[in-house]
Amino acid sequence: MAGSFWIETLGCPKNQVDSDKLVGTLLADGLQPAEGPDGADVVVVNTCAFVEEARQESIDTILALDGSRAPGARLVVTGCMAERYGAELAEALPEVDAVAGFGVPVTLGATRSGRSAAEVPTLDLLNLPRPASTAPWAYVKVAEGCDRACGFCAIPSFRGKQRSRTVHDVLAEVEALQAREIVLVAQDLAAFGRDQGVGERAIVPLVHAVAERVDRVRLLYLYPSDLTDELVDAVCATGVPYFDLSLQHVSAPLLRRMRRWGDGERFAERMAAIRRREPGAAFRSNFIVGYPGETEADHDALLAFVEQAELDWCGFFAFSREEGTYAAGLDDQVPEGLVAERLAELRELQDGITARRRDELIGSVVEVLVDAPGQGRTYREAPEIDGIVTVPEQLAVGSLLDVEIVDAQGPDLVARVAVGTAPVGGAA
Numbered sequence: 001m002a003g004s005f006w007i008e009t010l011g012c013p014k015n016q017v018d019s020d021k022l023v024g025t026l027l028a029d030g031l032q033p034a035e036g037p038d039g040a041d042v043v044v045v046n047t048c049a050f051v052e053e054a055r056q057e058s059i060d061t062i063l064a065l066d067g068s069r070a071p072g073a074r075l076v077v078t079g080c081m082a083e084r085y086g087a088e089l090a091e092a093l094p095e096v097d098a099v100a101g102f103g104v105p106v107t108l109g110a111t112r113s114g115r116s117a118a119e120v121p122t123l124d125l126l127n128l129p130r131p132a133s134t135a136p137w138a139y140v141k142v143a144e145g146c147d148r149a150c151g152f153c154a155i156p157s158f159r160g161k162q163r164s165r166t167v168h169d170v171l172a173e174v175e176a177l178q179a180r181e182i183v184l185v186a187q188d189l190a191a192f193g194r195d196q197g198v199g200e201r202a203i204v205p206l207v208h209a210v211a212e213r214v215d216r217v218r219l220l221y222l223y224p225s226d227l228t229d230e231l232v233d234a235v236c237a238t239g240v241p242y243f244d245l246s247l248q249h250v251s252a253p254l255l256r257r258m259r260r261w262g263d264g265e266r267f268a269e270r271m272a273a274i275r276r277r278e279p280g281a282a283f284r285s286n287f288i289v290g291y292p293g294e295t296e297a298d299h300d301a302l303l304a305f306v307e308q309a310e311l312d313w314c315g316f317f318a319f320s321r322e323e324g325t326y327a328a329g330l331d332d333q334v335p336e337g338l339v340a341e342r343l344a345e346l347r348e349l350q351d352g353i354t355a356r357r358r359d360e361l362i363g364s365v366v367e368v369l370v371d372a373p374g375q376g377r378t379y380r381e382a383p384e385i386d387g388i389v390t391v392p393e394q395l396a397v398g399s400l401l402d403v404e405i406v407d408a409q410g411p412d413l414v415a416r417v418a419v420g421t422a423p424v425g426g427a428a
Contacts, residue, residue, distance in 0.1 A: 003030075003031050003032075003040075003041030003042060004031055004032050004033065004034040004039065004040045004041050004042070005023075005026045005031045005032075005033060005034060005040050005041065005042040005043070005044065006033070006034045006036065006037040006039075006040035006042070006043050006044070007019050007022060007023065007026075007044045007045075007046060008037065008043070008044065008045045008046065008061055008065060009046045010045070010046060010047055010048045010054065010057060010058050010061060010079070011046075011047070011048025011050065011054060011079070011080065012048065012050070012185075013139045013183065013185045013220060013384070014139075014141050014185050014186070014187070015046050015048060015079060015080070016139055017130075017139050017140065017141040017185065018046060018079065018125050018141075019044075019046045020130040020131070020138075020139075021125045021126075021128040021129075021130050022044065022046070022078070022125075023130065023131055024128055024129050024130040024131055025128060026042070027131065037065050037068055037069060038068050038069060038070055039070060040069070040070065040073055041070075041072075041073050041074065042073065042074050042076060043065050043069050043073055043074070043075050043076070044076045044077075044078060045058065045061055045062050045065060045075070045076070045077050045078070045079070046078055046079040047061075047062075047077060047078070047079035047080055047081035047082060048079065048080055048081070049079075049080035049081040049083075049084045049085070049154075049158070050080070050154075050155070050320075051317070051320035051322070052320045052321075053320070055081060058079075058081050059093075062075070062077060062093060062095070062096065063093075063095065066095040066096075074097040074098065075095065075096050075097050075098075076096070076097060076098045076099075076100055077089065077093070077096050077098070077099045077100070078099075078100045078101070080158060080159075082099045082100055082101050083101040083158045083159075084154070084157070084158040086099050086101055087099075125144075126141065126143075126144045126163065126165060127165060127169055129173075129176070130173070130176075130177070132176060132177055132178045133177045133178060133179040135179070135371060135372075135383075136179055136180045136181060136369055136370070136371055136397060136398040137179050137180065137181035137182070137183060137216075137369070137371065137383050138177045138179040138181075138182060138183070139182075139183045139184075139185050140170060140173055140174055140177070140182050140183065140184055140185070140210075141165075141185050141186060142164065142165055142170050142184055142185070142186050142189065142192050142203075142206065143162055143163060143164040143165060143186040143187070143188070143189075143191070143192050143195075144159060144160070144162070144163045144186070144187070145159045145160040145161050145162045145163050145187060146159065146161075146162055146187035146188050147161055147162045147188065147191065147194075147195070148188060148223075149259055149326070150248075150258060150259055150260060151257065151258045151259040151260075151325060151326035151327040151330075152248075152258060152288060152291065152319065152320075152322065152325055152326075152327045153322070153325060154322040154323070154324055154325050155187055157324050159187065161195070162187070162188060162191055162194065162195045163195060164191075164192050164193050164194070164195050164196050164202075166196075167193075167202075167205070167206055167209065170206065170210070171209055171210065171213065174210055174213055174214065175213060179214065180214060180215045180216060180369060180398060180400065181214060181215065181216035181217075181218060181369055181383075182210055182213075182214050182216070182217055182218070183218045183219075183220055183382065183383065184206075184207070184210065184217065184218070184219050184220070185220045185221065186221065187221070188221075188223065189203060189219055189220065189221050189222055190203050190222050190223060190226035190227070190231060191203075191223075191226065192206060193206075201228065201230055201231065203219075203231065203234075204230050204231055204234045207219070207231075207234045207235065207238065208234060208237070211237070211238045215369070215400060216238070216239065216240050216369065216379065217238040217240060218240050218242055218379075218382060219235060219242070219243075219244065220244045220382065221244055221246055222243065222244060222245055222246065223245075223246050223261070224245050224246070224247060224261065224262050224266070224267055224270060225261040225262065227243070227245065227270060232273075232274055232277060233277075236277060236278045236281075239379065240379040241274075241278040241280060241281040241282065241379065242281075242282045242283075242284070242379055242380065242382065243271075243274060243281060243282070243283050243284070244283075244284045244285070244382065245267070245271075245283065245284070245285045246285070246286065247262070247267055247285045247286070247287060248260055248286065248287060248288050249287055249288060249291065249294075249298070249302060250263060250264030250267060250301055250302050250305040251263070251264070251294070251295075251297075251298040251301050251302070252264075253293075253298075254291060254293060254294055254298050257291065257292070257293055257327075257330070258288070258291060258327070259326060264301060264302075264304075264305045267305070267309070268305065268308065268309060271283060271309060282312045282313075282379065282380040283309070283311045283312055283313070284311065284312060284313040284314065284382070284385075284386070285311055285313075285314055285315075286314070286315040286316070286317060287302060287306075287314070287315070287316050287317070287346070288317055288318075288319050289302075289316050289317065289318055289319065289339055289342050289343050289346065290318050290319040290334040290336075290338070290339030290342065290343075291319045291327065291334070292319070292327060292330035292331065292332050292333050292334065293330065293331075293332040294319075294334050299342050302346065303345065303346065303349060306346060306349055306350055306353070307349060307353070310353055310357065311350070311353065312354065312357055312380060312386075313354065313382075313385070313386050313387075313411075314350045314353075314354075316343050316346045316347055316350070318336075318339050318340075318343060319334070319339070321333075351410075354387075354410075354411055355408070355410055355411070358387065358408040358410070358411060358412075358413060359408045361405045361408065361413060362405050362406065362407065362408055363404070363405065363406075364404070364405050365402050365403070365404050365405075365418045366378045366389075366402065366403060366405060366415070367379075367400060367401065367402050367403075368389050368391060368400070368401065368402075368403050368415065369398075369399075369400050370391060370395045370396060370397050370398060370399050370400075370401075371383065371388075371397065372397060373393050373395075373397060374390060374391060374392070374393040374395075375388050375389070375390065375391065376388070376389045376390075376391045376395070376403070376415070377389060386411070387410075387411030387412045387413065388412050388413075389403065389405075389412070389413045389414075389415050390412060390413065390414045390415065391403055391415050391416075391417075392416065392417060395417070401417065401418075402417075402418040403415035403416060403417055403418055404416055404417075404418045
């Protein structure tokens with residue numbers, strides 16, 4: 001099948017990996033990437049369905065691309081919304097030519113040869129090859145699905161049980177990507193290998209093995225209950241002491257209602273222990289605001305924790321009632337207006353903390369990876385979600401070098417090349 005394609009990716013890094021796998025498949029099918037959606041023969045929207053806001057963004061994007069696609073181009077919807085709401089989505093959006101769930105070839109979809117998507121031979125997205133990275137960094141998904149039963153999350157209902165890849169396959173992908181930084185992702189990253197019976201902490205030797213092959217290894221999404229001393233040591237040994245912890249709240253009663261482990265005191269103790277081990281450790285987390293039953297005391301406890309913990313990065317999200325989850329049937333819903341007030345209060349507090357922690361870096365010399373002309377990152381910034389470091393435009397993309405921080409602008413830093421510094425390596 002000749003022609004060109006365009007893929008629009010929404011949602012989390014795991015979706016980006018799926019899109020990269022689709023790119024590899026489409027290239028193998030003989031299609032070439034288009035310069036934009038209006039010039040493609042196949043337009044694919046890889047959707048997100050995590051919360052209502054994400055679903056609305058997916059629908060808006062689908063409709064916008066329908067209006068801008070070239071005459072005769074096919075519009076295919078895949079990803080989480082396609083998997084979770086396949087038939088319903090196809091009926092609600094007649095503009096779409098095909099709704100293809102996980103692993104259904106998007107060039108076939110639901111219309112080719114008169115067969116439904118369910119009748120089309122499926123692909124294993126998790127282990128499909130993908131092209132080399134076009135950036136100096138790349139996400140690598142090490143597992144699919146999740147075995148947890150968090151009260152607010154519908155992901156296991158459409159992503160399924162955890163299914164880990166083999167270490168061999170992960171490392172082969174890492175090498176093929178030819179990136180200087182690898183960001184390991186999964187729904188439950190620390191549980192890697194548990195479903196294969198290879199041990200409770202298979203993630204640790206995997207981190208070590210990846211670190212032997214690239215300059216930087218970063219881990220996204222770690223459950224605090226799985227953050228063992230061994231895993232902390234493994235992360236610190238990579239030279240990227242960046243801890244993205246899935247905390248969600250700090251009130252013990254509310255966390256029990258979320259079907260989650262922990263409380264603010266345990267979280268604070270764990271973070272303090274990591275900072276004693278590595279004073280320069282960077283922390284990111286996310287919190288749900290307005291979960292059913294969240295009291296004013298719960299909110300005050302979260303405010304106090306955020307103020308004391310001084311996380312480098314933090315996101316706050318309004319509770320979204322997801323069909324089929326435990327939380328969907330809970331009483332004591334928090335009024336939307338009150339949720340909005342709490343969100344604003346938390347975000348204002350964290351913005352000040354983030355800015356202050358960035359100000360503290362002024363005058364320091366740090367190593368950056370140059371991601372794009374004029375833009376780099378230290379170990380403190382995950383790609384796409386955290387701040388950036390503005391660097392001189394002439395620095396080669398893909399180089400690692402020391403820079404001196406001369407200014408901070410909110411979440412972002414401004415740097416100049418440190419005296420006597422030579423870049424390490426070149427373009428990825």
